[in-house]
Amino acid sequence: xxxxxxxxxxxxxxVFDKFADTVYRLAFxxxxxxxxxxxxxxxxxxxxxxxxxKFLSEDHIxxxxxxxxxxxxxSFFTSSWFKKIVPLDDTLYTSLKExxxxxxxxxxxxxKYRTAIHLYYYEEYSVxxxxxxxxxxxxxxxxxxxxxxxxxxxxxxxxTFDV
Amino acid sequence: xxxxxxxxxxEQISADQPLKAYIKNxxxxxxxxxxxxxxxxxxxxxxxxxxxxxxxxAVFAHNKLxxxxxxxxxxxxxxxxxxxxxxxxxxxxGEVFLLANKQYKNDNRFFTNTxxxxxxxxxxxxxxxxxxxxxxxxxxxxxxxxxxxxxxYANGTTSSLSKPQAESVSSEKHFDLGGSxxxxxxxxxxxxxxxxxxxxxxxxxxSDVQSTEQSGEVSSSNSQTEEPVTSTPVTSAPNTSSxxxxxxxxxxxxxxxxxxxxxxxxxxxxxxxxxxxxxxYTLSLKNCTFSIIKASKGKMDVLSTTTVKGADFYSxxxxxxxxxxxxxxxxxxxYKKDENGLKLHYERSRVDIxxxxxxxxxxxTKTFEQDGMIHSSRLxxxxxxxxxxxxxxxxxxxxxxPQTYIPCTYEGDTADLVxxxxxxxxxxxKSYGFVVISSYDLSEASILDTLAVMGSCQNMxxxxxxxxxxxxxxxxxxxxxxxxxxxxxxxxxxxxxLGSVLGATLNQFxxxxxxxxxxxxxxxxxxxxxxxxVERYTASGSVVKDTVTxxxxxxxxxxxxxxxxxxxIGKLEGIAPDERIYSARFMGNTAYFVxxxxxxxxxxxxxxxxxxxxxxxxxxxxxxSEYLHPFGSNLLFGFGQDADENxxxxxxxxxxxxxxxxxxxxxxxxxxxxxxKYSVAEHNHKAFLISYDKNLIAFPGQNSFLVYSYxxxxxxxxxxxxxxxxxxxxxxxxxxxxxxxxxxxxxxITSLNLSDFTQIDKVTx
Numbered sequence: 001x002x003x004x005x006x007x008x009x010x011x012x013x014x015v016f017d018k019f020a021d022t023v024y025r026l027a028f029x030x031x032x033x034x035x036x037x038x039x040x041x042x043x044x045x046x047x048x049x050x051x052x053x054k055f056l057s058e059d060h061i062x063x064x065x066x067x068x069x070x071x072x073x074x075s076f077f078t079s080s081w082f083k084k085i086v087p088l089d090d091t092l093y094t095s096l097k098e099x100x101x102x103x104x105x106x107x108x109x110x111x112k113y114r115t116a117i118h119l120y121y122y123e124e125y126s127v128x129x130x131x132x133x134x135x136x137x138x139x140x141x142x143x144x145x146x147x148x149x150x151x152x153x154x155x156x157x158x159x160t161f162d163v
Numbered sequence: 164x165x166x167x168x169x170x171x172x173x174e175q176i177s178a179d180q181p182l183k184a185y186i187k188n189x190x191x192x193x194x195x196x197x198x199x200x201x202x203x204x205x206x207x208x209x210x211x212x213x214x215x216x217x218x219x220x221a222v223f224a225h226n227k228l229x230x231x232x233x234x235x236x237x238x239x240x241x242x243x244x245x246x247x248x249x250x251x252x253x254x255x256x257g258e259v260f261l262l263a264n265k266q267y268k269n270d271n272r273f274f275t276n277t278x279x280x281x282x283x284x285x286x287x288x289x290x291x292x293x294x295x296x297x298x299x300x301x302x303x304x305x306x307x308x309x310x311x312x313x314x315x316y317a318n319g320t321t322s323s324l325s326k327p328q329a330e331s332v333s334s335e336k337h338f339d340l341g342g343s344x345x346x347x348x349x350x351x352x353x354x355x356x357x358x359x360x361x362x363x364x365x366x367x368x369x370s371d372v373q374s375t376e377q378s379g380e381v382s383s384s385n386s387q388t389e390e391p392v393t394s395t396p397v398t399s400a401p402n403t404s405s406x407x408x409x410x411x412x413x414x415x416x417x418x419x420x421x422x423x424x425x426x427x428x429x430x431x432x433x434x435x436x437x438x439x440x441x442x443x444y445t446l447s448l449k450n451c452t453f454s455i456i457k458a459s460k461g462k463m464d465v466l467s468t469t470t471v472k473g474a475d476f477y478s479x480x481x482x483x484x485x486x487x488x489x490x491x492x493x494x495x496x497x498y499k500k501d502e503n504g505l506k507l508h509y510e511r512s513r514v515d516i517x518x519x520x521x522x523x524x525x526x527x528t529k530t531f532e533q534d535g536m537i538h539s540s541r542l543x544x545x546x547x548x549x550x551x552x553x554x555x556x557x558x559x560x561x562x563x564x565p566q567t568y569i570p571c572t573y574e575g576d577t578a579d580l581v582x583x584x585x586x587x588x589x590x591x592x593k594s595y596g597f598v599v600i601s602s603y604d605l606s607e608a609s610i611l612d613t614l615a616v617m618g619s620c621q622n623m624x625x626x627x628x629x630x631x632x633x634x635x636x637x638x639x640x641x642x643x644x645x646x647x648x649x650x651x652x653x654x655x656x657x658x659x660x661l662g663s664v665l666g667a668t669l670n671q672f673x674x675x676x677x678x679x680x681x682x683x684x685x686x687x688x689x690x691x692x693x694x695x696x697v698e699r700y701t702a703s704g705s706v707v708k709d710t711v712t713x714x715x716x717x718x719x720x721x722x723x724x725x726x727x728x729x730x731x732i733g734k735l736e737g738i739a740p741d742e743r744i745y746s747a748r749f750m751g752n753t754a755y756f757v758x759x760x761x762x763x764x765x766x767x768x769x770x771x772x773x774x775x776x777x778x779x780x781x782x783x784x785x786x787x788s789e790y791l792h793p794f795g796s797n798l799l800f801g802f803g804q805d806a807d808e809n810x811x812x813x814x815x816x817x818x819x820x821x822x823x824x825x826x827x828x829x830x831x832x833x834x835x836x837x838x839x840k841y842s843v844a845e846h847n848h849k850a851f852l853i854s855y856d857k858n859l860i861a862f863p864g865q866n867s868f869l870v871y872s873y874x875x876x877x878x879x880x881x882x883x884x885x886x887x888x889x890x891x892x893x894x895x896x897x898x899x900x901x902x903x904x905x906x907x908x909x910x911x912i913t914s915l916n917l918s919d920f921t922q923i924d925k926v927t928x
Binding site for chain 2: 007021025028046050102103106152
């Protein structure tokens, strides 16, 4: 990469305002707990400030943040703290104002399907981009999405919309 | 639609506002830290600086020189009150004992012995009788300096110790070492020299196990570096209009050889390789050996490899070598701990002198030892000066045994206490420790003089007539340097004067003596205490008001001119706020130094009127130089790091050539960015070989030794590259006549022809 490439300069606060919800929602969809998502949100943005990375575009920043969120939640799952505690499942229900069968159905999926669904339907990344983010092949993304849809279909039986 | 529904659900999920505010706050604080410390090196230095720097950031963001007045008002005016400029009186053993005893008790107050039991004597009476120590030469009225401890002593009267007692102590200066000190005798039994008839030799199988293991490592590391030379043929002759001819006469001139990259002409500095034009002497830090290699027209013959018995170059702070005629002197240090490896028995520096009249069988003539780890050493004519420092006491001071609190020099089984006339107290004696300065006559192999100063030592600089020692201290307003000047006269060392300036020096190149005046550049850390009200978020999410005290650290640079009494006669403060000095070079009446935050201003300062130094110019270029070396009369070579102009992040090594024909208008003539990211030469000037006459600029890079030449037309041209194994960057190059000898991996020398840079010979020993 040449040295003359243009890097964008965004204030840290601006970046936070723009992407805090993105990070938080992805973290929530992965850890399924408000308090853990809070921790991950702080951790991701502290890493962002400390890392002093250079970014080419806003999308580049978003990509980096998503990748870091996934890493942070991964290390959260392997932490000894996580292994020792019993999760409080009700946190999920209290955070949603409107009860929605769709969101709960997604939350009941295994984590790898959940993340793929979240990135595809909420963040609207293409299969190729998701493959880049998750560092898996495109066909793996496709099969994860297909299996997730299959499970969602059985869960959402009677609800009429195409998945 | 699933997608819309899922999106809608997701919109409801968001972090709480207080949490968001809290994270933003943390980010702002972290971001401030990052900005204050754009370089990795700086990070630790500003760990205290927190987010309350906003007002200062605004103040210092503008033109640096325009804000001089403001910045100067920030610099603390109260300088350290020390007996500056006065003749300094020595102190007695009794006075040292009182200080040592107090310090020992303080040090060991909470220390436990190896069994985990608190030492009984350590919790005894901690108080010291008042007014027992008279600080030599202290001004009678010290006023209120804010240094209560200092005044406590400074206002005290004369010593209450009875003189006869002190004299009885000094009358028995020779004593035999007992107990753990006794085993030094085994170290002085001479050396084993093994004759090496051929170039590549097998190690003597009868030598001890450790050596054979190490020799195995050597051969394996060499096998990795096969075919190391990628010689580049000279494609175009350098522009010879302003440069000397690269081609030198074929005839090898025995007087044409390189020495160590010394700072001051006439003051030799020790190194791991030396040459006298006929032989190359190398020191292996790994194997504790030195080798003599006969070098003739690029062909090499390893004559001998001699083990320095009892020395430990690796665990000590390395070793340095000097040659003087047929004499080889090796300065190193070692320490001894008890069998558990917990308690320090002693740490000493040693000087091994070898007679190398018979190059195949060097004979150990003498071994001297002195207390304290080696700090540095210098050779003037045939007098070797060794500066060591012992940082703390490792034995309980016993008034009847002065060797427990007075530093000694050792020769064989006997130890000599430093004489009372040669014991001094510097202003920072509170950190109990000694700086021991000994002078040795190399041609006679004898010790001439020893002097010890209570205090510490961070940097030293030596000219042909003076030795300067800098100790860095810090108080609640800023850091400051305590300077002591020692007169050097043919082996006789004498404390002449004490002084102080604000800030800390970087290395020996920060100081310079010119026509009797000392000039030095320092970086000042100003500490400002700032109280700020902050909002804290508790775990439950509620907001709590809190007052937090921050220490905001601000750096600013300064240049001082001091006379021989170490009184400040000229100064230039408030240079380049928020930056620190990366390198400095004094050349006659002009000083050049580099400060850095995001770009590199190279300052040139006119010192022709020592009382009124003034800034001539400042050149801003990306990156910074960590070493400056004059190249010819009009050029200045700079070696350092390239850096991003916006963030200050370093990008890799950079060579620069500055045109300094007009000091007021310095220009960067050529610059070359290297692939290598770091080099040992950034921190060790001895790794350079820079010769204007031979048009050579050579230094170790990251994985290989690099040889460059310079011409005004073509800039820097890479001439040769010799790879070395990655873990050892301590490589050197010397030249003799028309041949280059590159010493790598502690044990390999590759010789090149200077005219076409082809490899001639390679020996491993």
